[in-house]
Each structure stands twice: as C-alpha cells, then as structure tokens.
Amino acid sequence: MFKTLFFLVRTRRSLLSGLGISALIYIVISTLLGVHYVTPECYMDIQINESDSVGLKKLDDVLLSEIKPRSGRSIFFHETRCHSNNGVNIFKLSARQACSIESAALNNPNLQVFIIFATPTYTSDDQKDPILDAIQSYRNVNLRYLNIWRYVKDTPIEKWFIKGDLFHSQFLPEHMSDLLRLITLYRFGGIYLDLDVVVLRSLELVPLNYVGAHDNETLGNAVISVEPRGIGHELTELLLHYYQNHYNADAYVSNGPSLISQVFFKFCNNSSVKKMQEDPANCRGFKVFNETAFFPLSWPEWPLFILPDFKNEIFERTKSSYLIHLWNKASYEDLFRVGTDNAYGRYAELHCPKTYAAAGKYF
Ligand SMILES: *[C@@H]1O[C@H](CO)[C@@H](O)[C@H](O)[C@H]1NC(C)=O
Ligand SMILES: *[C@@H]1O[C@H](CO)[C@@H](O)[C@H](O)[C@H]1NC(C)=O
C-alpha cells in the first residue's frame, strides 16, 4: 500500500497530462485490493525533472511518431529493460543486440526496422556512442519507445493488463517482452525478432505467417511473422487471449515458447510439430519451419558458436538458416575477443560489419 501511494504521488503529473487514465484505474484497483505489486514505475511516462534531462532527447513514441510502422512491412525488436539514472532511462543496447538490429536492416533494405523500448528512453546529442552510430547509419532503422498503457489500449488484453497481474512477474522484462511482441504483431503485423539473433539472409520474399520449431516438440517465440489481416491477425488474437488466460508469473518460458507451442497445437488441429512442418494446410496455411531455419543449435549447444574448433561444423549446419539464435539467457556473459576465428565472429563481420567494428575489444 505504501509503495502504491508513493507511486501515486510520483505519477500525479503524468495523470494530469491525460495519459494516465489506465494507470489511474490500475492504481485504484491495486490500492483497493491492498496488493503489493512491484511498482511499474519503469514503464510509466513520468514527467522528469527538467534539470535532469538537459541535453537529452526523448525518442519518439511509436504510436505518435510521424513515421509509423507500415502494416506488414516492418521488422520489430523490443528492449524491455530499464536503465534508469535519476529516473531518466538512457538509451542502452549491447553490441550483440545492435548486431541483431544491423543484420536485420542490412539484409532487408526494403523493410523498415523498429527497435521499440518499453520505457521512455533518452539519447544525448553529444553522447559518443559508436554502437548507436553504427545502427543509426542505416536509413531503415527507427528507434522508438512505447507507453505501455497507451499500447495496450483497444487490444484484446487491455482489461487484463490494467488489473496489473503482469507486475507480479518474477521475470518482468522477459514477460513484458513476451507480451509486447504479441501486441506489436496484433497492431501492425510484420516480423518480430528477438535481440539475440544474427540475420543471415533476406526475409523480404518469405511470405508472412510463419514461426519456427526449436525441436520436434516445441516452437520458439524468438521469430514470429504474421500478416496484419486475416489468419495472421486472428492468430495474434488467440495468442493474446492465451497469454492472459494462462499467465504464469513464476515460470520463465511459460508465456513465451510454451504459449506459442500450445496455441499452435490447437490452431493446427492437434497436429504434432512434425505434421505442422510437413504441410501448412495442417495449420490453416501457416508455415512452421523446422529448427534449421531459426534455431539450428539447441540452447545447450550455443558455445559452439564461439569455439573456433567448431567454426566449419557451424557453417555447415547453418548454411540454409535464415538466422541464428544465440540464446542470450545462456550466452550473454560469455564475450569473445573481436577477431576470434569462430562462427559468431565471422557472421558478425559479414552481417553486422559496422557494429562489430565499433564493438571495441570484446563482442
Ligand atoms: C529538480 O532537480 C534539481 C536538482 O537535482 C532540484 O534542485 C530541484 O528541486 C528539482 N525540482 C523539482 C521540481 O523536483
Ligand atoms: C524428438 O527428438 C528427441 C531428441 O532430439 C528424440 O529423442 C525423440 O525421439 C524425438 N521424438 C520424436 C517423436 O521424433
């Protein structure tokens, strides 16, 4: 209760600015119930103290910006972590995350690439950030933030979201990310990618409406493509309904890969993953790629990407992959020296050359 009241005080100004009706409902309900939610302050559009933001520029809101995502013609990434410094979230992407973005932009020059931060995010004009420069040198890269309370509006998950269950999460950035990709695809269609991939080939000519298998039993949610209308849009509705009906605050994967798998089993007339792959007709036209397309290595195998001895084996195993997925949760701490003769380094050199060059000593 105490926390919530504190939160209310901090939020007063944003309520006045008209953004905060949903936030207000959230606060009133949680206060009435006396529930101790984790304060979602990170995700609020709080008016910051101007003296804290001198020389900083706020990214545009994806829903209000002049250049909006075109239906079905965009690739989306979400970054859901807060890097708060005196209440101001400063733009922050690792070199590997930037590599995902650059590889998508480089290999898909006719698609727009949107990186959407889940919090109001600032950059500074005199911030010397070679990684940021690298991705911003692509004309099809667009940096945005979203206001979650505005983003859920008029979607099938608005009412559920406002109740605040999501903020019970043990894995809030991950579960927020699992949700945001669904809302984004519901709103715009197109292609969602995780920030721990390297795109190796163009996706421009691959017809929308696909996902990929991790193995013969589960599908992944790191790559989801849907048409903005028809069956693709219908699928995003099913996914959003499943998300709220089966939301699990304590399980890392339950709102992600498990959700995709469960919805597809049903959507594909109870087919096995193998049957889904054999014939899109089993999934009402939706394509389910086998693991080679997006997940050529399973997560325990990820170190092979950075071990020089396995370079040629990895090239062989990924030669018809559209992208590689790096299993960030397992791999993010294991950087390697730039220039190491391994598969990841070689793919970075080819598919995110500017980021790789800007990364410094380690990647
Ligand atoms: C803004 O921040 C400055 C410096 O930290 C402080 O002196 C001032 O009181 C703050 N203003 C408000 C309205 O909080
Ligand atoms: C699925 O793959 C696992 C290991 O990769 C294997 O042990 C199992 O037999 C496979 N199941 C089917 C139904 O093919």
Ligand SMILES: *[C@@H]1O[C@H](CO)[C@@H](O)[C@H](O)[C@H]1NC(C)=O
């Ligand atoms: C679903 O599967 C059943 C049994 O295999 C089959 O009879 C039916 O036609 C299938 N329905 C669709 C829509 O594919």
Ligand SMILES: *[C@@H]1O[C@H](CO)[C@@H](O)[C@H](O)[C@H]1NC(C)=O
């Ligand atoms: C899938 O199986 C369940 C339980 O066996 C059944 O109730 C449901 O109707 C099936 N769905 C389809 C689309 O065939």
Ligand SMILES: *[C@@H]1O[C@H](CO)[C@@H](O)[C@H](O)[C@H]1NC(C)=O
């Ligand atoms: C996946 O499909 C591709 C193309 O259809 C095929 O070449 C490849 O061998 C398949 N991979 C696996 C693991 O079945």
